Amino acid sequence: MGHGGGGTLSAELVEHLFAPAFGSDVLAELGDSAHLDLGGARLAFSTDSFVVRPLFFPGGSIGDLAVNGTVNDLAMAGAVPAYLSCGFILEEGIELSVVGRVAEALGEAARTAGVVVATGDTKVVDAGHGDGIFINTAGIGLIQDGVDIRPQRAAPGDVVLVSGPIGVHGVAIMSVREGLEFGVEIQSDTASLAGLVADMLAACRDLHVLRDPTRGGLATSLNEIAAASGVGIALDERSLPIPDTVANACAFLGLDPMYVANEGKLVAFVPPEHADAVLDAMRAHPLGKESVVIGQCVPDHPGMVVAATGLGGTRVVDMPLGEQLPRIC
Amino acid sequence: MKYLDEFSDPVLAKRLFDDIRAITTRPWALMEVCGGQTHSIIRHGIDQLLPEEIELIHGPGCPVCVTPLEIIDKALEIASRPDVIFCSFGDMLRVPGSGRDLFKVKSEGADVRVVYSPLDALKIAQENPDRQVVFFGIGFETTAPPNAMTVYQAKKLGISNFSLLVSHVRVPPAIDAIMRSPDCRVQGFLAAGHVCTVMGMAEYPELAEEHGVPIVVTGFEPLDILEGIRRAVRQLEAGEHTVENAYPRAVQAEGSPAAKAMLADVFEVTDRAWRGIGMIPASGWRLSPKYRAYDAEHRFSVTGIDTQESTVCRSGEVLQGFIKPNECAAFGKECTPRNPLGATMVSSEGACAAYYLYRRLETPDKEASSVG
Numbered sequence A: 001m002g003h004g005g006g007g008t009l010s011a012e013l014v015e016h017l018f019a020p021a022f023g024s025d026v027l028a029e030l031g032d033s034a035h036l037d038l039g040g041a042r043l044a045f046s047t048d049s050f051v052v053r054p055l056f057f058p059g060g061s062i063g064d065l066a067v068n069g070t071v072n073d074l075a076m077a078g079a080v081p082a083y084l085s086c087g088f089i090l091e092e093g094i095e096l097s098v099v100g101r102v103a104e105a106l107g108e109a110a111r112t113a114g115v116v117v118a119t120g121d122t123k124v125v126d127a128g129h130g131d132g133i134f135i136n137t138a139g140i141g142l143i144q145d146g147v148d149i150r151p152q153r154a155a156p157g158d159v160v161l162v163s164g165p166i167g168v169h170g171v172a173i174m175s176v177r178e179g180l181e182f183g184v185e186i187q188s189d190t191a192s193l194a195g196l197v198a199d200m201l202a203a204c205r206d207l208h209v210l211r212d213p214t215r216g217g218l219a220t221s222l223n224e225i226a227a228a229s230g231v232g233i234a235l236d237e238r239s240l241p242i243p244d245t246v247a248n249a250c251a252f253l254g255l256d257p258m259y260v261a262n263e264g265k266l267v268a269f270v271p272p273e274h275a276d277a278v279l280d281a282m283r284a285h286p287l288g289k290e291s292v293v294i295g296q297c298v299p300d301h302p303g304m305v306v307a308a309t310g311l312g313g314t315r316v317v318d319m320p321l322g323e324q325l326p327r328i329c
Numbered sequence B: 001m002k003y004l005d006e007f008s009d010p011v012l013a014k015r016l017f018d019d020i021r022a023i024t025t026r027p028w029a030l031m032e033v034c035g036g037q038t039h040s041i042i043r044h045g046i047d048q049l050l051p052e053e054i055e056l057i058h059g060p061g062c063p064v065c066v067t068p069l070e071i072i073d074k075a076l077e078i079a080s081r082p083d084v085i086f087c088s089f090g091d092m093l094r095v096p097g098s099g100r101d102l103f104k105v106k107s108e109g110a111d112v113r114v115v116y117s118p119l120d121a122l123k124i125a126q127e128n129p130d131r132q133v134v135f136f137g138i139g140f141e142t143t144a145p146p147n148a149m150t151v152y153q154a155k156k157l158g159i160s161n162f163s164l165l166v167s168h169v170r171v172p173p174a175i176d177a178i179m180r181s182p183d184c185r186v187q188g189f190l191a192a193g194h195v196c197t198v199m200g201m202a203e204y205p206e207l208a209e210e211h212g213v214p215i216v217v218t219g220f221e222p223l224d225i226l227e228g229i230r231r232a233v234r235q236l237e238a239g240e241h242t243v244e245n246a247y248p249r250a251v252q253a254e255g256s257p258a259a260k261a262m263l264a265d266v267f268e269v270t271d272r273a274w275r276g277i278g279m280i281p282a283s284g285w286r287l288s289p290k291y292r293a294y295d296a297e298h299r300f301s302v303t304g305i306d307t308q309e310s311t312v313c314r315s316g317e318v319l320q321g322f323i324k325p326n327e328c329a330a331f332g333k334e335c336t337p338r339n340p341l342g343a344t345m346v347s348s349e350g351a352c353a354a355y356y357l358y359r360r361l362e363t364p365d366k367e368a369s370s371v372g
Helices: A008-022 A062-075 A096-113 A168-177 A194-203 A217-229 A244-253 A272-284 B010-023 B035-044 B069-079 B102-107 B118-127 B144-157 B171-180 B193-199 B204-211 B222-238 B257-266 B289-294 B296-300 B315-319 B351-358
Strands: A034-038 A041-050 A079-091 A116-125 A133-143 A159-162 A209-211 A232-236 A267-270 A292-298 A305-308 A314-316 B028-034 B054-061 B084-088 B111-114 B132-139 B162-169 B188-192 B215-218 B243-245 B267-274 B278-287
Touching: A041 A062, A062 A079, A062 A096, A062 A133, A062 A194, A079 A096, A079 A194, A096 A116, A096 A133, A159 A272, A168 A244, A194 A272, A209 A217, A217 A232, A217 A267, A217 A305, A267 A272, A272 A292, A314 B035, A314 B351, B010 B222, B028 B035, B028 B171, B028 B193, B028 B222, B035 B054, B035 B188, B035 B222, B035 B351, B054 B171, B054 B222, B054 B315, B069 B084, B069 B102, B069 B132, B069 B162, B069 B296, B084 B102, B084 B118, B102 B111, B118 B132, B118 B144, B118 B162, B132 B144, B132 B296, B144 B162, B144 B257, B144 B289, B162 B267, B162 B289, B162 B296, B171 B188, B171 B204, B171 B278, B188 B193, B188 B222, B193 B215, B193 B257, B204 B215, B204 B243, B215 B222, B257 B267, B257 B289, B278 B289, B289 B296, B315 B351
Parallel strands: A079 A116, A232 A305, B028 B054, B028 B188, B084 B111, B084 B132, B132 B162, B188 B215, B215 B243
Antiparallel strands: A034 A041, A041 A133, A079 A133, A159 A267, A159 A292, A209 A267, A232 A292, A305 A314, B162 B278, B267 B278
16 A cells, blocks of 8 residues: 555655656656647646545545646646546446545536546446545646756755745545544645646746645655756745644644545745745745745755754654654554 | 743743753763654644753654564555545655655545544444545654543444554563663653553552662643753662653642553553664553454454664654754755655654754754754
């Protein structure tokens, strides 16, 4: 299971098993989206599979996630998402009304994100061989001229921004999946970030890196970017936007909010001279109104993420091995 | 956030650091007993900011780390049986037994489930009357009462397909064993606050008196730990060795009478082996005769376990405070969270895991100032 957690084991599976087997130069870049040149058009192409439990949760459903996840992967390449494919794998016995509700949610999310579901597929597996509904989506979008957003472009001096409170989606899912109650209902932050990215690009064409910190959370995304670019990332732990509800839930379970999944947040690496303009643009968008600076790229400790602690010490912020596990006491 | 933010306030922390600096005149070695305290110290960089005369030695208080290899192997054997649903808290799943762990057994098809409460395991037993449900009952005085309550409930409700694999341990005998070691350098203890929330403080005055050490009951947030250190240093500087409660918002002198009564009913004190340390007399609990039928070891007759501990791993010395994790030759090389040689590298409260996660840039010769 650890190989699906979005941490070190997931990365190794792709890097050492899939990428060599497929032998593709495009895949070797290992971004969230592939960058393609097709007849002069620059396209971003991405796919993602959704196996979330439960199918419906506070703030969203597997249908929303299946759209927003792929749309956001395209947006993180600076692309304007255009078309989606949609594959449903249904477990025998699932009620059609449930499938219908998921499909409605998926269609609504696509309309909100401004993408067209252009093609699809349906398969049914025997009862006991699935988990109700699995969805795969793939999407393509157009990358505008002058935009070059890749993890390899992070450079010393870049300012690191995050578009709002972190850890909300992961805690929302845990609260319903495990039957844990944290005093208040925590809503998933699932959302399409394409509009926010468009506003950011309008403020600065030269965004270096964008990443939506989904599985493995903020810490994993930052580690991936540090590794891809070879820069060090210095964070200020006090600046991390962690809502009280998330902090409480994580303290209760022994989890670190930096490793908890998000579905409607992005991290941006911006040249320092453009940081204020991009931050202003983010704060002017409804999905970025709580954006903050969380750190900067530094020449020290290349490839690693190091945080200044609230008390003034320092600590390494490591890549997680697999899923975080709640502790005993 | 109530009870969290106010105990990590940087202004108050600076005041405590200043106080500690002002009263410290010579070197002192303090042991924080609990792994939760160790992680808080390393994660917040408290040890980096203390005066250099104060050395914090990491103690044996990680329940996952000290669970003996033999019990882990028994867990793996029981979990492998097709009629068993094996339930555990999450952080036991990566702890290495002799060659494999519960994740590996799960991937081979065993029904291993992570639960958040032992009562969840009991519920699973009620829902699966044709299967045996086993809960892995490990930990200190903190986790023992709910586990005891679960066995009590199982008996009361007549649920016969539930059992507990017990490896509970007690803190005071471990403190005593550490102080009796001829190599011991510990001069004062930060006792684990949550243990005292259950058990109270009555077990500590005798230890403080016999070994001439201050024992300060301490919480887990940065200010709690700093206040514990301040009080321990103050005593040491004054030549005192009493028991103090620096965690009064959670700990009362008598502890929790209800939890202690439940423990006394369901468990009895026994000798226990501690992983990496060895047998410590009267340092554990087992099910009392009245509840022996709920003992998984008894029910599944797991015998003939041949354990194979790593010959390289020095986690035993880490657990007793003889060495720092990064002084072990295998640290970060043969031994990582990916391939842990000992439980201290894999547990969320393990000292080796704390150093690997938060202090990988340091070597024993290179201090934290180089971190950047």
